[in-house]
Amino acid sequence: MAKMDKKPQEGKPANKKPAAQDVAAQLELKPGQSIELLKALHILTREGKLNQDSRRKLKQVYHLYQFIEPLLGELSKNEQAVTLADHGAGKSYLGFILYDLYFKALGRGKIYGIETRAPLVETSQKLAAELHFDRMEFLNMSVAESTRADFMPERFDVVTALHACDTATDDAIAFGIEKKAKAMVLVPCCQAEVAACLRQTKALSLTRTPLAELWRHPIHTREMGSQITNVLRCLYLEACGYQVTVTELVGWEHSMKNELIVARYTGHKKRASAERLRQLLAEFGLSGLAALRYPHLPAETPSTEQGAEAAVLEA
Structure with a gap:
């Protein structure tokens, strides 16, 4: 007796992974943005799905990027290598997405992620190495300590702080003033x-x-x-x-x-x-x-x- 091919029952769709273009449309991704990076940051699951908490976080980062990107474009004219400090970096969602969307294609400039929690810094360092994001550096120190660190550049072009808690935002402002930052983009918290x-x-x-x-x-x-x-x-x-x-x-x-x-x-x-x-x-x-x-x-x-x-x- 001939074997019959099994077909999905009507009304029960096959369990497929979402197509890349569907995920991109759902997340309103920018052209050339890496879905694999979003998975590595655990914004997306391995199956390419997004939970509500991640959607909120991603929305905040995208909106912040819209304010930062014009500043980067203006400051990187004439082949200038822009330096950006991301204070209270946490899991470095903002830093990685900035690099992926802007710094990677530009081929110059550097991002410094400043974070006090050592495990998060180690994870970010490992991920940057895996992705070959060579112009990202992560430092395990407070914002105040980074201002006094003699191995840091004397000047920074852009200073960001997304939900840096309590007086960390004040420290980020102090850092920007000390480093003669041309722009600061701050979202205070607590x-x-x-x-x-x-x-x-x-x-x-x-x-x-x-x-x-x-x-x-x-x-x-x-x-x-x-x-x-x-x-x-x-x-x-x-x-x-x-x-x-x-x-x-x-x-x-x-x-x-x-x-x-x-x-x-x-x-x-x-x-x-x-x-x-x-x-x-x-x-x-x-x-x-x-x-x-x-x-x-x-x-x-x-x-x-x-x-x-x-x-x-x-x-």
Whole structure:
């Protein structure tokens, strides 16, 4: 009796791996982007499937890339080799995708991933070697330590920090200023330092000003601290010669930590921003943070009356 070929039953599709073009369309991949890299980063499973958490992370990285890519294009003109520091790199999703989409084809430039968790650094080093991403380097150190490391380049063109926690974003800004970065692209996360200061001085503030009602309740303290932190960061960047734009990274359904700060160096240091920063520190009882977080603020300008008195004394 002749054997009959087995066919898939109707209504039960064969278990096939998704075609590469289907996966690319589903993920909205850029031309030439490596699906194998996404699998190695565990954004995709071996079968090419994507879970919801990975989709959110990938969406954030893609949106951030859209802000960074024009800066890289501008800075890499005239055969310049752009250096980029990715602070709080974690699993280095951002660094690897930046390299895959931009640095690999460009043939020059280098990415440094800075991360405090040694196992993540080791994994990233191994993956970069396997993919022959030769112009990627991963360092097991804090952002603050990387600023002081004498083996690092004296200057960096771009500084990024995607969800670098609490004061790591401040450290990334300090790194950018020290390294004379031409651009910084920052997505802050878990800003706790200012909220802690507001808690300590809450009773005094409530007796001094009705504005303290804005952070009387614990949840408001946390949110107000986060808002003040980012406002102070923007003023500091402006005072240090950067033009600052603040916007959303992605829709709120993808991330609650969604504020994106893009700073481009112009050399125009705004004294008004420095003065506003000092006024806000005084208003919220945060003056103790000035030397620690804002060491590059321009010198305080004397008031009109003080200036007039100084002129009389000099005469």
